Amino acid sequence: MANSIGSRHWAIAEGYLPGWSTGEDPALQSHETCCVLNAGDAPANLAITLYFEDRDPAGPYRARVEPRRTLHLRFDALTDPEPVPRATPYASTIESDVPIVVQHTRLDSRQAANALMTTIAYSG
Amino acid sequence: MANSIGSRHWAIAEGYLPGWSTGEDPALQSHETCCVLNAGDAPANLAITLYFEDRDPAGPYRARVEPRRTLHLRFDALTDPEPVPRATPYASTIESDVPIVVQHTRLDSRQAANALMTTIAYSG
Amino acid sequence: MANSIGSRHWAIAEGYLPGWSTGEDPALQSHETCCVLNAGDAPANLAITLYFEDRDPAGPYRARVEPRRTLHLRFDALTDPEPVPRATPYASTIESDVPIVVQHTRLDSRQAANALMTTIAYSG
Amino acid sequence: MANSIGSRHWAIAEGYLPGWSTGEDPALQSHETCCVLNAGDAPANLAITLYFEDRDPAGPYRARVEPRRTLHLRFDALTDPEPVPRATPYASTIESDVPIVVQHTRLDSRQAANALMTTIAYSG
Numbered sequence: 001m002a003n004s005i006g007s008r009h010w011a012i013a014e015g016y017l018p019g020w021s022t023g024e025d026p027a028l029q030s031h032e033t034c035c036v037l038n039a040g041d042a043p044a045n046l047a048i049t050l051y052f053e054d055r056d057p058a059g060p061y062r063a064r065v066e067p068r069r070t071l072h073l074r075f076d077a078l079t080d081p082e083p084v085p086r087a088t089p090y091a092s093t094i095e096s097d098v099p100i101v102v103q104h105t106r107l108d109s110r111q112a113a114n115a116l117m118t119t120i121a122y123s124g
Numbered sequence: 125m126a127n128s129i130g131s132r133h134w135a136i137a138e139g140y141l142p143g144w145s146t147g148e149d150p151a152l153q154s155h156e157t158c159c160v161l162n163a164g165d166a167p168a169n170l171a172i173t174l175y176f177e178d179r180d181p182a183g184p185y186r187a188r189v190e191p192r193r194t195l196h197l198r199f200d201a202l203t204d205p206e207p208v209p210r211a212t213p214y215a216s217t218i219e220s221d222v223p224i225v226v227q228h229t230r231l232d233s234r235q236a237a238n239a240l241m242t243t244i245a246y247s248g
Numbered sequence: 249m250a251n252s253i254g255s256r257h258w259a260i261a262e263g264y265l266p267g268w269s270t271g272e273d274p275a276l277q278s279h280e281t282c283c284v285l286n287a288g289d290a291p292a293n294l295a296i297t298l299y300f301e302d303r304d305p306a307g308p309y310r311a312r313v314e315p316r317r318t319l320h321l322r323f324d325a326l327t328d329p330e331p332v333p334r335a336t337p338y339a340s341t342i343e344s345d346v347p348i349v350v351q352h353t354r355l356d357s358r359q360a361a362n363a364l365m366t367t368i369a370y371s372g
Numbered sequence: 373m374a375n376s377i378g379s380r381h382w383a384i385a386e387g388y389l390p391g392w393s394t395g396e397d398p399a400l401q402s403h404e405t406c407c408v409l410n411a412g413d414a415p416a417n418l419a420i421t422l423y424f425e426d427r428d429p430a431g432p433y434r435a436r437v438e439p440r441r442t443l444h445l446r447f448d449a450l451t452d453p454e455p456v457p458r459a460t461p462y463a464s465t466i467e468s469d470v471p472i473v474v475q476h477t478r479l480d481s482r483q484a485a486n487a488l489m490t491t492i493a494y495s496g
Contacts, residue, residue, distance in 0.1 A: 005135050005217060005248040011377050013407040013442065013475035014490055019399075027143075027211070028234065035137040037175055037215035051409055051442045070137065070175045070215035087399070091409040091442035091473075093377060101215075101246045103137035106488065110400065113237035113361050113485035116230065118138055120246045122473045122492045124377040129259050129341060129372040151267075151335070152358065159261040161299055161339035194261065194299045194339035225339075225370045227261035237361035237485050240354065242262055244370045253383050253465060253496040275391075275459070276482065283385040285423055285463040318385065318423045318463035349463075349494045351385035361485035364478065366386055368494045 004040045006099035007123035012092045014104070015050070017076055019087035021109045030109050032075045034094065037101040038065040044096045050084065051091040058082055065100065094121070128164045130223035131247035136216045138228070139174070141200055143211035145233045154233050156199045158218065161225040162189040168220045174208065175215040182206055189224065218245070252288045254347035255371035260340045262352070263298070265324055267335035269357045278357050280323045282342065285349040286313040292344045298332065299339040306330055313348065342369070376412050378471035379495035384464045386476070387422070389448055391459035393481045402481050404447045406466065409473040410437040416468045422456065423463040430454055437472065466493070 018030035038044040047060035061078050065071045075084045075092075084090065094102050102121040107114055142154035162168040171184035185202050189195045199208045199216075208214065218226050226245040231238055266278035286292040295308035309326050313319045323332045323340075332338065342350050350369040355362055390402035410416040419432035433450050437443045447456045447464075456462065466474050474493040479486055 005133055006246070007248075009377055011409055011411065011473040013409040013473045013492070014405070014444070014477050015407075015442075016444070023235070033138070035139075035213075035215065037135055037137040037217075039135065039173075039175065039215075039217055049411075051411065051440060053442055053444065057440050068175060068181050070139075070177055070213060072138070072140070072177065072213035089407075089442060089444035091407065091411075093409075093411055099248075101135040101137045101248075103243065103246075104490075105138050105241065106490070107239075108486065108488055109235075111361075111395070111481075111485040113235040113359075114232065114239050115363070115479075115486050115488040116232055116239040116241040117365075117477065117488040117490040118228075118230070118241040119243045119367065119475065119491045120137070122378070122475075122495075123246075124379075124471075124473075129257055130370070131372075147359070157262070159263075159337075159339065161259055161261040161341075163259065163297075163299065163339075163341055192299060192305050194263075194301055194337060196262070196264070196301065196337035223372075225259040225261045225372075227367065227370075229262050229365065231363075233359075235485075237359040237483075238356065238363050239487070240356055240363040240365040241489075242352075242354070242365040243367045243491065244261070247370075253381055254494070255496075271483070281386070283387075283461075283463065285383055285385040285465075287383065287421075287423065287463075287465055316423060316429050318387075318425055318461060320386070320388070320425065320461035347496075349383040349385045349496075351491065351494075353386050353489065355487075357483075361483040362480065362487050364480055364487040364489040366476075366478070366489040367491045368385070371494075 006101040008096045009124050010094040010102040010121045012104045012121045015090035017086045018108045018110050028109050032106045034073045035103040036071045041067050042098050044098045044100050047095045049093045130225040132220045133248050134218040134226040134245045136228045136245045139214035141210045142232045142234050152233050156230045158197045159227040160189050160195045165191050166222050168222045168224050171219045173217045252347050254349040256344045257372045258342040258350040258369045260352045260369045263338035265334045266356045266358050276357050281353045282321045283351040284313050284319045289315050290346050292346045292348050295343045297341045378473040380468045381496050382466040382474040382493045384476045384493045387462035389458045390480045390482050400481050404478045406445045407475040408437050408443045413439050414470050416470045416472050419467045421465045
């Protein structure tokens, strides 16, 4: 059924917050987003862990997605337990207690025109 | 067999219609597309539901894809039961009565040169 | 084993050859590519079918990928049985007699700076 | 469990290092990245093989990802047994002795503003 579509285990191997931006609009500042869809009837409680190349993981970061809602979570909005460093390669896993769908997007506006990329995350 | 490739349950966690565009050509206006392939021998009747961050879902939106045809449905062409708001995060599910393949694409022309992103949607 | 990785049935729901290009370099002309990896020990014989919104499918287009080789097939290079129309939505299926991996890429250079998008195709 | 998410067999059918770049910053030079997440408790030993259109494969290239770490491996950093040629279509397989997640990204800065594309690789 559509209202339980998804998986509880997700991973995004690519992660990088570009170090600067061109343009004033907050929506056009370089950023990455973890888009979560909870199409089901129960709230989704998320635990996000960030992995790095040369240090131990950070997290878990906690978030909640209400039933039949989406959450487009900007990685640069994460602060607890620590902010995500810029210009630093990272990766992430997203664990949920109910099925969700996760999609990863980056907007890079370091140069005069922004670039975009997206992919459905890996569900395992 | 190729003529029945696909799934009946699809989800796209990312959705965002950029708030403005650069350029006059309709094909270069900022938009998102839900590309559907019905490679089979029976028509596909679709029910699309849109999910938001802070309100109840919209839909279902109805569409039909004839046998052995594709439909590249622009989200900004949806009007019934309501148009899709711009500059607002959303997500979507696509239900079909026969197997289909769904791919999500955004063209963003807010700045001087357009940006593109695409992914095969999640099938569950 | 790595040398048989893949599937024999693939689909790409998005397809669109932009109608024009900026720049002289052939590699920077707007195009779409069907990238095929045949990591196995036997040749892959491909049958590609193109689907449209308002007419019957075109094809099959035939191609062959030798063992342990890749083929980056530009859709605008297809001519038999007919060329792919520009500025026209289409979709495609790729059938192979041995396992392959398929990835879809578009380069759009209609504006001053090119845009890119890619996704692993859908395997069914 | 999150700490064993992934697969041991991965493939990327698209591969192309653009022939030139605009801009001085190394992070903005045209490149492709094989992003690997090893969320597990054991090191991941990788064997990467590159496939071409008209010659035998190159490799295996060896890399190691420590437990609970990510590695964003630039293809233009590979040198042993041989560097990756520019402006040449290729594809790749990534074999690991423990489960990993692989994502493929290209940054193309041949023109005035960079373009990006990404996809979770194919796991088989």
